[in-house]
Amino acid sequence: MATREKLLASLHAATTFRGGDRPLTYSALARPYIDAGKRSLSERIALLIERLRGYDAEVSETTPQELHATITYVVEKSGRKQLVVPVGLPATWLGPATNWQRDNGSAHGTIDAADGVMTAASCAIADSGTIALHHGPLEGRRLLSLLPDWHLIVLHSCQIVETLPEYFARFVEPPGLVTWISGPSATADIEMTRIKGVHGPRFLSVIIVHDELSRPT
Amino acid sequence: MSGPILDPRYALPFAEAALPVLRNAQLRKNVAHAIDTIQAKRARLVAEKADWQALRDAASAIRSHVLEHLPGYLEEFETRCTAQGGIVHWAADAAEARDIALKILAEAKADSVVKVKSMTTAEIQLNAALEQRSIAVFETDLAEIILQLGDEEPSHIVVPALHVNRAQIREIFAREMNLPNLSDEPQALAEAARVFLRRKFLTSPAAISGANFLIAESGAVAVVESEGNGRMCLTLPQTLITIAGIEKVLPRFRDLEVFLQLLARSATGERMNPYTSLWTGVTPGDGPQNFHIILLDNRRSSILARPVERQTLKCIRCAACMNTCPVYRQTGGHAYGSVYPGPIGAILTPQLMGMQHAQSLPFASTLCGACYEVCPVKINIPEVLVELRAEVVAQGHQSIGGLFERLAMQVTSFVFRDERRFQVAQTFLRFLARLLTRKDGWIHALPAMGGKWTQTRDLPGLPPQSFRMWWRDNEAREPAKDA
Known part of the structure; x- marks a missing residue:
């Protein structure tokens, strides 16, 4: 405790106002950078797809009506049988051909042994090809989307923003847990060359659901 | 043989520590390759x-x-x-x-x-x-594993093993992970690290x-x-x-x-x-x-309490300053004798360790300003370097070398304050320079302290006329012709 008081006292002494320009308050800080992009929804989606493919992620597009069929197709094409999913993922997403395991606090070993994981997401930023997980019931615990080698993310078009500041404008209340994912696990530690796949999922697939193409039923 | 020492309390002064690196062609090649790659990528993405x-x-x-x-x-x-x-x-x-x-x-x-x-x-x-x-x-971290298993020291704050190439990494992994048939493909090396660490992650x-x-x-x-x-x-x-x-x-x-x-x-x-x-x-x-x-x-x-040095604490550890630094590019990171190399290390290390250590680091820079230009949080590194140099000089005033330096500065100031004194000094120095100039028109060796300069470079001999002499002659011959 002694260190805390001493340190704070020396920090107060070091930052006491001594004349000159009065330091700016937080709200007075200038933010002259671009906050919102100008792209239309379809251009935003196109940019996100370009960025994701640039990171070596696989991308498919579908409509709300065909989501179930698309998931089944993508999973079958991957050849993976044993997939884990978060507790809150809609049952209607899960096709019969796959062995889906809901994560009810499963052991680390069980999740590690799965062929892949499917989750929803909270938002995607087209400009940098980033997908944000806030780890709610549809996105699962953090390790769920980490241990398996394949991560399949279902993203809705209404969740896609163009710039990073637009993302932060959407989530004014700071989420407690966030993982921002930009492509599969990678490293540039060997001769500064980005190579795919070290510890996180080496394969990333994204299904984009075009909500705007939703037909009233 | 001992490796580089990354503790400012025991490390050699920068110029001495840099010598083994400058003689190591492989290491310089590895550093230059990595730096060129990252600089090209950064430039493209910043431009967009x-x-x-x-x-x-x-x-x-x-x-x-x-x-x-x-x-x-x-x-x-x-x-x-x-x-x-x-x-x-x-x-x-x-x-x-x-x-x-x-x-x-x-x-x-x-x-x-x-x-x-x-x-x-x-x-x-x-x-x-x-x-x-x-x-x-x-x-x-892959680079940190390379260093830990290879008993190497970090040479960069973001890619600490950038001085090691893939063949050397293969050697280390093959030996330490017992994988004699490992290839030197980056993909295979990453896979080896993945397998090596997965169990540790799950059980630690x-x-x-x-x-x-x-x-x-x-x-x-x-x-x-x-x-x-x-x-x-x-x-x-x-x-x-x-x-x-x-x-x-x-x-x-x-x-x-x-x-x-x-x-x-x-x-x-x-x-x-x-x-x-x-x-x-x-x-x-x-x-x-x-x-x-x-x-x-x-x-x-204590860094916070100093008005000029405070900006050092704005750093977000991106390493752009070392990637762009002409000195770092030649010496790599080990010469800085600290876990923080490059321009940011040159200002951070002496301040974190106390100014009695790492006294050579504020001088390990050409003050070209490239680091300031790329810094994402606009730390004026040259400004802090100069401030720290002043502090090193002030601390050195008690020493014999410091005494000589002060004396030399006082004499210079005395000479420069008066035109006549300046002219006399100039004539004398021109005479001296003529004695030192060889037949090829170059000065190859300066006496005393000046010898340090000519150790690695030659100095062109002086032209036959100084500017003052030229001005005097031309003014006399062609007065007020420019009407």
């Missing part, structure tokens, strides 16, 4: 960003604002983090930070830890302290990380990484210890919109790094259930 300068301005303003209000933001962070189940510790120096970490590990009965790459833990020499207490330390009782940002308004901590080793360490073990410099705090969650746009582009030349994690205290059912954060001063408060 129309608001790059605006982002730098905002980042610089936010970081200055934080430093001006540091105690308040730290207390806010502490309150929020504690409310979410985190335990906040304060450490005055490296020794106290190490002791706190050791105590937490002892309480958790942890005999091994997995580590996320962290400059702060390198700064406080944590690994050696852990190993002394028989706690097995597993670095998990504790993890240690640094922090890129602390968020005051929510008490959250952010770690920026690429490989997923960070995510493993931050989610699998039961106990997590994060060690962060007190300057790492940002006011709001939203401020990340500025720093995340700048950091990856500056550091690795990517639009975004593959993974960034943010967590707040303890989340039941998700991740470590014991979370400790150690806020480290280690002389940062």
Whole structure:
């Protein structure tokens, strides 16, 4: 405790106002950078797809009506049988051909042994090809989307923003847990060359659901 | 044969430490290759960003604002983090930070830890302290594994093994992981590291990380990484210890919109790094259930108290300054004798260690200003270098060398103050220079102190006329012809 008081006292002494320009308050800080992009929804989606493919992620597009069929197709094409999913993922997403395991606090070993994981997401930023997980019931615990080698993310078009500041404008209340994912696990530690796949999922697939193409039923 | 020493208390002066590197062709080739690659990528991605300068301005303003209000933001962070189940510790120096970490590990009965790459833990020499207490330390960042297994020292703050090439990495992995048939394909090397560490991640009782940002308004901590080793360490073990410099705090969650746009582009030349994690205290059912954060001063408060040097604390550790530095490009990182090399190291190391150490570092620069130009938070590194040089000179005044230097400056000042004295001195020095000039018109060797200059370069001989002589002759011959 002694260190805390001493340190704070020396920090107060070091930052006491001594004349000159009065330091700016937080709200007075200038933010002259671009906050919102100008792209239309379809251009935003196109940019996100370009960025994701640039990171070596696989991308498919579908409509709300065909989501179930698309998931089944993508999973079958991957050849993976044993997939884990978060507790809150809609049952209607899960096709019969796959062995889906809901994560009810499963052991680390069980999740590690799965062929892949499917989750929803909270938002995607087209400009940098980033997908944000806030780890709610549809996105699962953090390790769920980490241990398996394949991560399949279902993203809705209404969740896609163009710039990073637009993302932060959407989530004014700071989420407690966030993982921002930009492509599969990678490293540039060997001769500064980005190579795919070290510890996180080496394969990333994204299904984009075009909500705007939703037909009233 | 001993390797480089990265402790400013024992390291050689920069110019001496640089010599073995300058003679090592392989090492220089590795460094130059890595630097060229990253510089090209960075340049391309910065160019596509129309608001790059605006982002730098905002980042610089936010970081200055934080430093001006540091105690308040730290207390806010502490309150929020504690409310979410985190335990906040304060450490005055490296020794106290190490002791706190050791105590937490002892309480958790942890005999091994997995580590996320962290400059702060390198700064406080944590690994050696852990190993002394028989706690097995597993670095998990690919570059850090290369260094740990290969018994190498880091030479860069973002890509610490950039001085090692793939063939050398293969050698290390094949030997240490017992994989005689390993190829030197980067993909295969990464796969070897994945297999090597997976079990450690799943069984380790504790993890240690640094922090890129602390968020005051929510008490959250952010770690920026690429490989997923960070995510493993931050989610699998039961106990997590994060060690962060007190300057790492940002006011709001939203401020990340500025720093995340700048950091990856500056550091690795990517639009975004593959993974960034943010967590707040303890989340039941998700991740470590014991979370400790150690806020480290280690002389940062004394840097804060100095008006010019304070900007050093704006640093977000992107390494753009070393990637662009013409000196670093030639010497690599080891010559700086510190875990923080390059221009930022040249100003940070002497301040963190006390000015009696690392006295040569403020001089390990040409003051060309390239580092200032690329710095995403606009630290005027040359300005701080000059300030620190002045301090080194002031400290040296008591020494014999310092006495001579002061005497020389006083004589120079005396001569320059009077035109006649200046002319006499000039005539005398021209005479001296003529004596030293060889037949080829060059001066190859200067006497006394000047010999240091001519050791590595020649000096052109003086032209037959000085400017003053020329002016006198021409003025006399052609008066007022320019009407």
